[in-house]
Amino acid sequence: MGDSKSDGGSPIHRDLPVAIHSQISDGFRARIASGEWPAHYRLKSEPDLAAELGVSRGTLRRALTTLIDEGLLRQVRGRGTFVTSTMIEPAIAQKLSTLSEDFSSQGIETTTRVISCELIDPPRPVAALLEVPAGGSVMKLVRLRSTEQGPVAFLFNYVRTDFAPGIEDVDFASTSLFGTLEGRYGLRISSARRTFSAQAAEGEVAAQLDIPEGAPVQYLEQVTYLANGRPIEYSDVWIHSGRLRVTSMLSRR
């Protein structure tokens, strides 16, 4: 107990007028705040921690419950107790889910602002990747997604309208794009290629994400394909790296 890397935090003072479970939760909270216990850190098992601190498991549990209620720790059945990440960590590099799907499955509340939604003659590289013939138009949808912390993602989506006529009239402030394509138009979204790189924020990207010009921003480019092999959607997405980290849980085999 009390050595530089024990899990126990500061020693317990039984003569202080502060409940022991509060001393424990205060110590753990300080370690999380200092970064000594980083996001995803797994605490020692409850019996080991209780023994190390010289307290009962009931006292330890009370301290853990306090921190779980505060959102600093979370327990995963069969795996243990972990430090919660303060970052939104969507698994969009690993699964073909959308940011909005990932947010709602994690219980994160987001708001979406539709900045523009119109039919356009697509830029030529986009027309090529979407296999849009000469004179074809696509819907260009520009949105900003925010959490209570502020803007997290600025999205440009280009969608073929031959497979989804009238889609430009949908209110995308309250409806998801993939949901509309799959639900309303009955399209079978099958696969996508996503690439990730770092860019310097410029112009509208910096302004919308509320970061300085030139600051690093996570850029994601995507082409989405239907089950019949035809491309349906191309997107450019800029992500605020200070608020959202793309995460993959990967298996070796």
Added chain:
Amino acid sequence: MGDSKSDGGSPIHRDLPVAIHSQISDGFRARIASGEWPAHYRLKSEPDLAAELGVSRGTLRRALTTLIDEGLLRQVRGRGTFVTSTMIEPAIAQKLSTLSEDFSSQGIETTTRVISCELIDPPRPVAALLEVPAGGSVMKLVRLRSTEQGPVAFLFNYVRTDFAPGIEDVDFASTSLFGTLEGRYGLRISSARRTFSAQAAEGEVAAQLDIPEGAPVQYLEQVTYLANGRPIEYSDVWIHSGRLRVTSMLSRR
């Protein structure tokens, strides 16, 4: 033929002293160079392209073969002919492969320079994530990977030595880290959490990757676990986004 978005490129001139297949390959090459046909663009089918250009399939094939030999196009059996990406696009967001494994499976030649390899008292967040007890040491391995274009990735790996005693004596200029852990030490690497974000390059990162201070760099943080659930390795990796893009091919279901 000749309209602004046909796949045919410039019209064929049968009266020019340039072979028709060369006119076709020149036209396609110009579209690739201009970005009008971006990386991963799928060309129309050979029968459609030949009909549009008004040439035989044999002539078209000869033009395609020229561009395939130049590395500008590639054919994927059953899927078609695609514009090659000039970027290295490892699937490290999708698979728990390492950069070196991904490079060698794609036939990309890389060199590795070991900048340092030593036993250290780990930084506390690293010790916590690796579950290294007080006083434990880890191997810190610092490497720079380059292709013929220049540096592409600067890597810090922290490896638990209790599972791999003596690993600090391995020559990592010629040996892969995962290969050593799995082959020499018989460890079963099972899973990893990888997070991706954009950072501004600073100090040693900027210097090693040969990019200006403050320029955007793709940052990857990873914790790797063995089949027994114990963490074995933590890494920080900084990727030159101008030379390498992290790519995922994802399925919806």
